[in-house]
Amino acid sequence: MKALGTLDKLKILGEGAKYDVCASTAAKVQKPGVWNIGAASPSGVCHSFTPDGRCISLFKVLLTNYCEKDCAYCPNRAGRDVARAKFAADELAGLFMDFYRRNYVEGLFLSSGVTHSTGHTMSEMLKVAEILRNRYKFGGYIHLKILPGAADADVAAAIRFANRVSLNMEAPTANHLAKLSRTKSFTGEILDGMAKINNHLTEQPGVSHSTQYIVGAAQETDRDILQSVTTLYNRYNLRRAYFSAFQPVAGTPLAVARATPLIRENRLYQSDFLLRLYGFTYNDLVFDNNGNLDQELDPKLAFALAHPELFPLEINKASLNDLLKIPGLGPRSAAKIVRVRREHRLTQPAELKNAGVVVKRALSFITIDGRFFGDRSKLNKPDRQSYTQLSLWGDSRDYLLTGAMADH
Incomplete structure (x- = not known):
């Protein structure tokens, strides 16, 4: 089998990263000045507009799409027939710097499938960030995904290197997550990971964390999601929640499931802004008898x-x-x-x-x-x-x- 070149890997792993949602942070880089290159105003999406109207490009990529997890909606789930690739840490860091020096991107969003073990994969992701910060003196924006079940030391290291970290909730409760994966523990991996992140954020002022929900994949209601979001804001000091309307992917267990209307995603974002910026509480939100927001009215x-x-x-x-x-x-x-x-x-x-x-x-x-x-x-x-x-x-x-x- 012919070995994949760097650009071949990028095509596969850049495509694989599109399912992770992120948005502009409007936060200034607050890392030590020893990292000199690229200290621009950061953003958290591939193409984002900062509050002053500038467009920021983010290099969003997977370290690998090999994965041992069985998430029913995920195109990179174990056992699915899909082209697979993996970057070495040096290779990916060098590729990012090439893109940065050519002014293609200003920051990095790095996620990954889980291969060999969570600890092994987190270690490789951290190597990429460490190389950028220490070898290349990159002072720009880095967003690192925290993998479910990551060790406390790896979470602490990620927060030292990153401007933002994120751990995906995917579903609002243990029962809903069980419909999506048999290999993830809601309490032992997801909520425990949120607690670890929150504990270490106090050691690194200026770093924030976010999460993402796959809307509609587990037959959850809007009430379920927004109740979970409220808990994360109050208990774990979450900065942002992102919502991704479920879209079926061929070759997955949910391939024939109904896609979630984008208007539902829209209403969740609007409700989230009311909670974060408008002084609304969870009890102010209006749900129908099925526990969902009105799709016709904001x-x-x-x-x-x-x-x-x-x-x-x-x-x-x-x-x-x-x-x-x-x-x-x-x-x-x-x-x-x-x-x-x-x-x-x-x-x-x-x-x-x-x-x-x-x-x-x-x-x-x-x-x-x-x-x-x-x-x-x-x-x-x-x-x-x-x-x-x-x-x-x-x-x-x-x-x-x-x-x-x-x-x-």
Whole structure:
């Protein structure tokens, strides 16, 4: 059998890495200055927009797609007939630096299948990071995957080298994970790994961690996922959760399963932004009788329609937290309103537009200087059809481009 060349391996292992989701971190590199090369503002996706509008490229690749795990949805699962390849640590580090010096990429996202053992694979991944940091003095962004069951010492080493680490939850509970894999332990590998990461993050300020869910593969509900996400934020100081709508892959046990609609992924991201950036709690989210989010209404609007007793709010008096509950307002516009009204009383809808408010959405949920400019019938008997979709892609544009929810 002819040995694969470096570019042949890259074709296989770059393709294999596309199933890992990451997004822009908007975090500055905070590693010691001894690593000099490439200390640019980092990003966590292959092509991402930072808050200042710059596009960042990330070299996202697997160390190997040989894998001993049996995840039912995964194209790299053990036993699947697929081309396999593996990089040596020196080879991959050198390849990355070639790409970096040519200005193709500014950072590395490194994941891997599990081959020989978790410890062996983690050791090889750490060698790549160590070579980049110590031999090449690379000071740019590195995102390392923590493999399920990784030893405490390997987790600590990964956090020393990386700007971000991530361990995939894949499913929200042990019962759901059991539907996807017989070889992974939810408590012993996943939650224990989260605890190890959290413990070591205190030793490396500026490093963060994230996770990913495969949405719909284990017949979980949105409530299951968001309850799990809330626990991770509260208990393990998780920075970000990512959601990947399940898409069946030929040659896997779930090949004939139904694909998850992308709108479901969208609604989970919107709910997650409400939890992280808008002051919402898990109990504020509105689920149907099956435990799922409304796919026709964004979750913030669904909350407002489910709580007519809270609205309308007076725009000149509402607290910042209450302003963030109003459809059409986001963190930037709410903060601007708070600043403006210290010296000026708002009296007209046009003034809200100047503050960045999506006035069309907001008017039925607010009063301005005691006057109601909206349609009161929408508060008492919401006209669902008039709210359906509500500029869905406009709402999601920011998170698709920058990893931040639209200011609404």
